[in-house]
Amino acid sequence: MKFIYKYDKLIIISLTVTLGLLLSMTNVLNQLLPEPTIGYQFKVDGEVWFVLESKDEIHRMLQVYKNKYMKNIDENAQVRSIQFEQDIEINEIEVKDEVFVSVKEAEAMINENEDEAVYHTVVPGDSFWMIAKESEVPLAKLIEYNPDMNPERIWPGNKIMFKPADPKLDIIVQFQNTMIEPVEFLTEYIQDNSLYASQRVTTKNGVEGEKRVTYDITMKNGYPTAIEVLNEEVLVEPVTRVVRVGTKRTLTRTSTTNFGVVSGRFTSPFGYRKDPISGLRKFHDGIDIAAPRGTPVYAYTNGKVVTAGWGNMTGNYVVIDHGGGLRSKYYHLSSISVKVGQIVKVGEKIGGVGTTGYSTGNHLHFTITKNGVAVNPLLYL
Numbered sequence: 001m002k003f004i005y006k007y008d009k010l011i012i013i014s015l016t017v018t019l020g021l022l023l024s025m026t027n028v029l030n031q032l033l034p035e036p037t038i039g040y041q042f043k044v045d046g047e048v049w050f051v052l053e054s055k056d057e058i059h060r061m062l063q064v065y066k067n068k069y070m071k072n073i074d075e076n077a078q079v080r081s082i083q084f085e086q087d088i089e090i091n092e093i094e095v096k097d098e099v100f101v102s103v104k105e106a107e108a109m110i111n112e113n114e115d116e117a118v119y120h121t122v123v124p125g126d127s128f129w130m131i132a133k134e135s136e137v138p139l140a141k142l143i144e145y146n147p148d149m150n151p152e153r154i155w156p157g158n159k160i161m162f163k164p165a166d167p168k169l170d171i172i173v174q175f176q177n178t179m180i181e182p183v184e185f186l187t188e189y190i191q192d193n194s195l196y197a198s199q200r201v202t203t204k205n206g207v208e209g210e211k212r213v214t215y216d217i218t219m220k221n222g223y224p225t226a227i228e229v230l231n232e233e234v235l236v237e238p239v240t241r242v243v244r245v246g247t248k249r250t251l252t253r254t255s256t257t258n259f260g261v262v263s264g265r266f267t268s269p270f271g272y273r274k275d276p277i278s279g280l281r282k283f284h285d286g287i288d289i290a291a292p293r294g295t296p297v298y299a300y301t302n303g304k305v306v307t308a309g310w311g312n313m314t315g316n317y318v319v320i321d322h323g324g325g326l327r328s329k330y331y332h333l334s335s336i337s338v339k340v341g342q343i344v345k346v347g348e349k350i351g352g353v354g355t356t357g358y359s360t361g362n363h364l365h366f367t368i369t370k371n372g373v374a375v376n377p378l379l380y381l
């Protein structure tokens with residue numbers, strides 16, 4: 001028993017010595033071999049795009065790339081997320097020097113496009129409308145793609161983008177923006193047999209209200225893909241206007257659905273409104289009333305047709321002069337049933353609701369001008 005015990009001890013001692021020797025040998029070997037180089041592998045959807053020496057440099061490039069798509073967004077907007085549509089990975093790896101690419105090369109790869117943008121070069125006689133039709137891009141999209149262009153003023157040689165570039169790395173930006181917007185007032189019409197048929201007397205002025213609207217907007221590569229109203233809160237209630245009308249009128253003008261000129265749903269008020277994406281102020285010189293295609297549009301009141309034709313932005317449109325500096329305008333019509341010079345009576349059909357020109361759906365854009373200046377049509381209906 002004693003002998004065996006001694007033998008065991010001997011084995012333990014010799015094992016310890018061997019292990020120590022091995023360890024010191026490895027240390028010597030490690031000092032002789034060059035240190036492994038660390039690199040950062042940039043992977044997109046599992047595929048290696050490049051390896052760069054600096055991780056910070058990759059992050060900087062990605063930040064610059066993301067910022068490119070933030071330029072047109074209102075600085076007051078609350079950005080919720082800026083994400084790549086693709087799966088991005090940055091992994092630390094051990095590499096040999098020759099696999100590294102330069103910063104310039106990496107930058108070029110990040111900025112590469114799957115498809116380049118496509119442009120139309122304007123030739124004499126071209127219009128935004130024609131380019132939209134030929135390229136099969138809705139006019140509204142065409143205007144969105146060329147924010148620096150005035151659709152009414154294009155010149156031969158101008159380049160109009162009708163298909164944006166499709167980058168290899170897609171950026172999805174989601175943000176919220178809160179705007180203060182007007183609430184249109186309603187008009188109550190009261191029949192009054194003490195007034196003549198054509199007479200109207202406003203007995204109470206309408207006042208626009210105010211609402212706080214929060215939009216939730218998703219943009220892909222700089223263009224909106226979804227605009228949703230997240231929350232709407234009326235801050236100031238509008239004041240209903242009261243108008244007394246003569247009883248012999250053939251046309252009834254009551255509540256919100258009958259605007260006298262068309263029956264439909266009020267979709268956009270008159271006046272200044274901030275664009276929820278850019279935060280820029282835009283002026284809407286009339287009101288929009290949505291109605292199915294072909295819904296009859298009636299003359300606002302007696303007058304003479306001064307324009308019945310086509311405009312790139314207005315589509316088919318009619319302008320009626322009512323005398324006394326008052327004119328009414330009807331845009332985006334699907335059809336026109338009056339001619340220039342024609343005398344029209346109040347309530348006479350002049351055309352049908354449509355979506356021609358710069359329009360995203362069937363609606364009537366109705367403008368009233370007093371001595372050439374657009375005024376709120378609601379005050380005149």
Ligand SMILES: [Zn+2]
Nearest residue numbers: 286287288365
């Ligand atoms: Zn409009």
